[in-house]
Amino acid sequence: SYELTQPLSLSVSPGQTASITCSGDKLGHKYVCWYQQKPGQSPVMVIYQDNMRPSGIPERFSGSNSGNTATLTISGTQAMDEADYYCQAWDSSNVVFGGGTKLTVL
Amino acid sequence: QVQLVQSGAEVKTPGASVKVSCKASGYTFIGYYIHWVRQAPGQGLEWMGWISPNNGGSNYAQKFQGRVTLTGDTSINSAYMELRRLRSDDSAVYYCARAEGYSKFDFWGQGTLVTVSS
Numbered sequence: 592s593y594e595l596t597q598p599l600s601l602s603v604s605p606g607q608t609a610s611i612t613c614s615g616d617k618l619g620h621k622y623v624c625w626y627q628q629k630p631g632q633s634p635v636m637v638i639y640q641d642n643m644r645p646s647g648i649p650e651r652f653s654g655s656n657s658g659n660t661a662t663l664t665i666s667g668t669q670a671m672d673e674a675d676y677y678c679q680a681w682d683s684s685n686v687v688f689g690g691g692t693k694l695t696v697l
Numbered sequence: 698q699v700q701l702v703q704s705g706a707e708v709k710t711p712g713a714s715v716k717v718s719c720k721a722s723g724y725t726f727i728g729y730y731i732h733w734v735r736q737a738p739g740q741g742l743e744w745m746g747w748i749s750p751n752n753g754g755s756n757y758a759q760k761f762q763g764r765v766t767l768t769g770d771t772s773i774n775s776a777y778m779e780l781r782r783l784r785s786d787d788s789a790v791y792y793c794a795r796a797e798g799y800s801k802f803d804f805w806g807q808g809t810l811v812t813v814s815s
Contacts, residue, residue, distance in 0.1 A: 592759070624801045626742075633792060633808055634742065639801035677742050681799050684756045686732065691741040 593682035595689035602695040609665040611692045613678030616659060621680045623661040625654060628691075629674045637676075638663060670696050699723040701793050701806035708812045709783050716779040717809045719793035726769075727751040730796045731776040733767060735789040736808075743789075747796070748776060783813045 596614045603609045613623060623641050626634035636645055638654035641661065651666045661680075665672055673696045678689040704718040719731060733745040746757035750769035757765055761780075769776045776793060791809045794802040 622800075626802070628742075633805040634794075634802070635805075636801055636803055639803075645803065675741075679742075679802070684799075685758060686744040686747070688734075688742040688744060 593680075593685070593687050595678055595680060595687050597676075597678060597689040597692045599690070600693045600695065602697060603668050605668060605670060605696055607668055609668045609672070609694055609696075611663040611665075611676050611678075611694065613661040613663070613689045614659055615661075615680065615687075618659050618661055618680065619657045621656075621682070623654065623656050624679045625652075625663045626677045626679065627672075627674045628677065634677065665694075668694075668696055672696055699795070699804045701795065701804055703791075703793060703806040703809045706810040706812070708814065710815055711784055711813055713783050713813075714779060714781045715783060715811050716777055717791050717793075717811070719776045719778075719806050721774045721776070721795070724795075726774040727771055728797070730798065731767070731769065732794045732796055732802060733765075733778045734792045734794060734802075736792070737786070737789040740789075745778070745791075750776065780811075783811075785813050787811065788813045 625638040627637045628634040637652045641656040642654040653664045655662050675691045677691045700722045702720045727750050730747045732747040748755040748767040755767050766779045793806040
């Protein structure tokens with residue numbers, strides 16, 4: 592079955608750029624979405640179709656996808672961005688989530 | 698506005714079944730798939746399957762095939778997830794989410810905590 596691999600954790604200082612990767616075989620051939628989840632809350636989509644930002648999501652969130660790696664980039668990271676982030680893709684008729692990355696802003 | 702409102706928390710004993718509901722409002726129910734995703738305590742998101750309320754078509758993650766059934770009732774804009782033969786490791790928060798075809802999960806329910814304990 593298809594797998595998406597993310598780093599378990601990432602720490603950044605406020606104002607720095609956070610880059611969260613998601614790796615999978617030929618992932619660049621698929622569309623990738625990214626979800627943010629804060630403790631006790633439902634996931635929220637922050638990027639879809641690799642690099643599209645839903646309305647209401649700050650411009651500091653961006654995405655890219657090429658080769659075997661998709662990347663979520665948060666520019667000028669703020670304390671409110673501290674959360675778990677999950678990548679997601681479709682493989683045939685099935686949905687696959689990455690294992691999630693805990694982003695700490697300190 | 699789009700809303701997915703799920704049923705309340707459940708406590709079940711091992712071997713029992715649970716049925717969680719997801720009531721949709723604010724959009725055309727038959728126009729979107731409803732997916733079910735679960736999250737065990739301290740763990741990541743795990744996709745379980747989807748249903749198309751339009752035609753009843755469905756697809757299940759291999760892990761859950763034979764143990765889960767997804768259904769929909771277009772008369773009341775609701776979707777259901779039934780999980781049978783519950784085990785302690787089925788204890789998790791279960792989410793419904795909508796997606797337009799093979800696309801993004803743009804709205805999620807609030808989650809339903811299912812606890813399996815003897």
